[in-house]
Amino acid sequence: MPAQDESTLEGVTLRPGTKRRLLDASPSAAEPWYINDHTLIQDQGGRWHVFGIWHPEPADPLGEDRFLHASADALTGAPWTIHDPVLPARPEIGETHVWAPHVIRHDGLYRMFYAGGTADHTAYRMTLATSEDLFAWTVQEPVLFEDGFDARDPMVIRDGTRWLLYYTRTSTPAGGFHQVAVRTSEDLLTWSPPQVAYESAVAGTYGGPTESPFVVRVGEGWLLFVCESGEYDRTFAYFSTDPLCFVDAGRIDVDLDEHCAEIVQDGPRTWITGGGWGRGGVTIRPLEILEGDPA
Template sequence: MGGRWINQDKPQGTPFVNPVFDHDAPDPSGALKGDDGYYYIVTTQANYENGMEKLPILRSQDLVHWEHAGQVFDTLPDWLDKVEINVWAPDFVRHDGKYYVYYAGQSAPNDDGYKMGIGVAVADDPLGPYVDKGEPIAIGPSFGTIDPFIFTDDDGSSYMYWGSDARPIRVQKLSEDGLSLVGESEEVLHVSPVKKYERLLEGPWVVKRGGYYYLFVSGDNCCGAGANYAVMVARSESPLGPFEKYSSVPGGGPILEANDRFDAPGHNSIVTDDAGQDWILYHAFDRNARFKGRILLMDKIDWKDGWPVINDGKGPSFTEQKSGPVIRKE
């Protein structure tokens, strides 16, 4: 790998303290590095100076200091409801030199009422302009068809995972151009009414480590005064399952849940720095400033006994982390 390390001669990351972006930034997408050296993420709709932005775009050079940089849509695609802005839970993918934003949205009303669907928009640059496909690639009668995530396996096959609304997490193969689904969907992870946080599972994210596919999910109530949210994980030897829940393993359970400082952490993405270290990006409420909304946090992922561990199980970190992500300047 060419280039040099930013601001240092040896791989030592930038110290940081949560939050890494002290503004409403729910459901952070995966972080993609653009040709300009910035990392970009997309978030659920949020209010900024000019009002409610439709899938805001944030950027950072070190994954620690983030700034608002734009939005995916200036005008919502025609298939979406225009009366009330409802676009959320984006995933951000680079494919064949282009940038794809997959997102959930509420359809325009018709004779069947409102539906929820997953759309996709494409651009040549992380900041756009984005051109929407013009119709959803998946749609259903409820919140069961939301929260898309795209995983590409070692053989080049790509899959879309999605789900919520107390229904199973599903997966289906993605077409080569990334604009449609192929074949039939399959159920890969089910809710559990008797387990804490598992009455509803959503926000899937998959990584492959050491021969296992790890499926991260969040549940079961992301928002409001009664938010009860945490991150869980399951693993499988196939991207199509069956997945073993960590909560079913002796001593297992949520890998990230509330503590005295931050409440309802969840809906994560994962980014690997240039030193090979995994980091989890997620949102949470600051108990000291809940009015700010779901702000952006980050923590290191350690892998122990075949499972991910975050902050030794103590919830989101809130003291200075001496070494953050290691980034090499190109």
Template sequence: MRPISRRNLLRGTAAAGALPLLGAGATTAAAGTVPAPRWIGAGSFTHVYDPSTAAGPRYLNDHTLIRARGRWHLFSIVGNSAPRGESPDSAAETSFAHASAPTPYGPWTTHADALTVDPSYHGEEHLWAPHVIEADGRFWMFYAAGGASGAAINLATSTDLFTWTREPSGPLFRGLVARDPMVLRTGDAWTMYYTELSGPGGHHVVAHRRSADLVRWSAPGVAFADASTDATVSVTESPYVVARDGWYYLFLGPRGGYEGTDVLTSRDPHRFDVTGYAGHVAGHAVEVVADGDTWYASAAGWFRQGLYVAPLEWRDTPPPWQSPDNPVAALDASGRLTVFALAAADRSMLRRVQLDPAADTWSGWEAFGGPAGAVPTLGRNADGRLEVFSLAPGGANLHHRVQRPDGGWDGWEEFGGPAGAAPAVARDAGGRLEVLAPSPGGASV
């Protein structure tokens, strides 16, 4: 059987012989008075570490940061950068880069790779998405591996962060596309979050399992299920959960494009949904760490050369800088200014129309459909009618809606794809609209 690559997994490919994912079992957080949840934003990302060598440029992808013994340690997927316009071969990701620094901003010192693929260890053929925690006097590295035997979550441990020993009993568990593990203490047990499918051809989900000893894990539940059944592009990658002030914040992506991470909040660490939308961070494979009272977001990805770090913001109001949520406006067929924006709660599309330009009077906000994967893009036909183009919530296909000559609107229709971000729309020399969008991963237009 051919090994399953991360590139295929991003399209929802399931490993043969894997077990189906079971239903969710929610555990409610302890009752009590807690402050309102915060909005999440981030400042500008700074390039802080380049893993390239004399042999050529290299990239980092899913990674982990941990502070131990006075230094920050980075462990990450690492690979050779692809030629411009192409995506790397994720099947060639067979080692974990290791570097350390006094602060998240560096300077970073490169160390020997922390772990290299071992085919004799239950069929390992790749190494993906390490996550490292410290517990019971040692360090625990959870990572995604597998190959012909199917997707697996594996474990290696260390006492010094430099020498790692794989768990003798083998993979902790297998799944359909199980990858991107992240472990957090929740109540009286450990919770592992990871990327999964609800079943062959099903929804992309963030699954969870619980453990008392970090080795034996429960049956899976569902922490978050994306509404789309389109399995072409995964949108529940790199789950990362932060506990703060009685709330849990789930970071996941890619959403709103390859370099986009949405944040959802919940009182229950085992159940999230889009009504808990709490913000967006413009980075891929985002991780979150705190150094005292200072919080950081880190990011990496196929099309970046290393690690990026930004200040993480806990806000009382929605971040104003987020370009994916900015409103758009244009004149409609009747010459009225029409504004479209996304609702903060569920990212449904809203519309407001200027009724009288002289008096500057406006209609109220009204629902226009959705939710949407990114802010809409507007085009204006040769006869003055507006067309609205939107990225589907799953970040895959485009949709559009056309204004009728009488000023009303036809319904939403599939426009095609897949696309990796909101499109650009313009009229050509002949008056026709042309729509251009990057593919998922940004490999082509």
């Protein structure tokens, strides 16, 4: 694809830049490991941390039982240190795999939201763990809620006094139209029943075009990024003035060839990252998100 593409809708312009490798956490070239759904956060001291699904190649989604933890002094241009993995699956409670961490910091605590998978795909567990230092984590009980099919990929953002938690699921726990659901909370612990933030015309169970939802605020509007797993390296972006409702008419025609994309703010710069099976770790590139007519 071209090094730079551009698309505008409703006065919002997306300009992705040139992609490069951010992190390969494989033990060696002869022993490749992939990093799938991931999250990046800067700690209070300015150091960057990455957490993500981490597993030896080839792909084994139901065997993904730990999260990578790596850190660096700067988001780009600094070496990454690989730390001990965190939050392994807990088979003693029926948890067979863990997916898609998302970390925020609030009230002096780091909070990781992630999906705990079990043999029952209709009732995956949305789980919260907390930490003071990003190294030692405590899983909070009970789980936040259960949903299906394979409800997963949580992402949390603040909207005024409320918190919004987006995740992917299907229209019924046993399968159906692929959706991005959203729940609201005042305290990050008690969450409302789900609302449908976006529904695809595609139905099924595994995969689907609503994976890895990520929402950012743009002026008075909102952008929803979702991964189209059918094409794997493809992320769509939708614009809306309502963070609880995105529709196909708001889709921005821009070529984002990332899987499990995350939008990362580092000072004045915005980045988009990607990963996935067989992708050699995490990639990164600039992403300009502009309001109004582009210069």
